[in-house]
Amino acid sequence: MASILEKLEKILEKLGNMDRRIIFILIALSVIIPLTLNLIFPNPVGAEPSRDMYEYVDALPSGSDVLLSFDYDPSTMPELQPMAIALVTHLMRKDINVVGMALWPQGASLGQEVMSSVADSLGKVQYEDWCNLGYKTGGGIMIVRLGSSMNAVFPTDRDNLSWDEIPMLEYISDLTSFDLIITLSAGDPGIPAWVMMAGDRFGVPVGGGCTAVSAPQFYAYLQTGQMVGMLGGLKGAADYETLVGIQDGQAVKGMAPQSIAHLVIMSFIIIGNLAYFTQKKKGGRG
């Protein structure tokens, strides 16, 4: 019995000093294998902020105007782009006018990609059902200016078409013209700027999506009603895809690799702790 325990301790000691390359390989495999096997886990949607977001958008009447701000760049695209696709699909299916813009320079191109591809699949027409105003610098200050005049900030859209030549913008004057503002945010400027400047100052409902790492800080906005709903990370995107009924959505596909990767990381933490306690018991530094 004692020898078995000693062997176990030695194994744990070895595992505790595991080469980081082994960890990297196992993490890579935990993502690659489920993806290649096309493994899909069922994604039940409970009482999550993503459901609140869906229900708010779903309750908007046809013909409503929604401002969608693409406040992210390619680095956070794997999490935020599926959200954008699911949201734009939902909005366009409900015949809601989508006005896109970006607080991040590269967000304008990513937004264009999403809106044009979804619009093409649903037969929506640019400048009648959707448009992309593009990127403007200024963050929160720019949002305040949008509150007094949209036209002053965006005299043309991303393709240099004059504001007055875009039919769907005829009745849009400032932020209060919108029924909802949705921001897909990867950092600053993003959700806090929209909540503080557009939501609190001009009274326009704000909803949003963000990376999983930044989601915890926005729960305070949900509790106070400063945000109508939130999509947090790939799980939030998967929830929205499920609720909208998107078949073969990128986020739902990503749930299986993420599940396995989380289990692998948790296993490493457990192994690391067992090794730590073994060393501590032997009087090591740990």
Place this chain on the structure above:
Amino acid sequence: MRLILPLSITFVTGMIMVLHFFVPHQPIKFLGDNLQEWYMIVASAAIFLGALNLMHVHFRKIKLKLKNWKYSPVTIIGFMLMFVTGLIYGVTAARPFDFMFMNMVAPMGATMFSLLAFFVASAAFRAFRASNWRATLLLTSAFIVMLGQVPIGAMIWDKIPLAKVWLMSIPNTAGQRAVMIGAAMGVVSTSLRMIFGIERSYLGGTD
């Protein structure tokens, strides 16, 4: 004069913006709106300044053969390629710039961020220890949130996602709110110190 002029500009513009929040009427509205537009113009100019600085830093690195200078030509070529393509063909959809952005910049950016998962796993393995009851509490919460954030959590036990939502909505929100209120009070006090000329570090120097 070198001190009084910037402090006066800060005081006047700061006061206009404070008044603009509370008094949405002329002439404050006009002044506030214009200042906001000036800010956007200055911020746009800063982007050009940033691009010039980027080129300056990398050309200097190559010239002096500083550490890792071999990567600098890649940065310069990449920057110039995107810049010239955008200048010639424009940045609208279905143009070479857009093609390069979607097929080169976007996948490379996503790859860089994805590397984080590997480092998080390695760091968690080495540093996430249940060394005392507080660390154990944090570890347990982390496990619940990690499981609740993926469908496998509900497959193991359907109460895990509910526990995750509770953790995020109650203890997490309490902590986040304290941080947010603290930060907001800090922003207000620093802004007032700048407007009234008490805080002068933004002017540079040691005054």
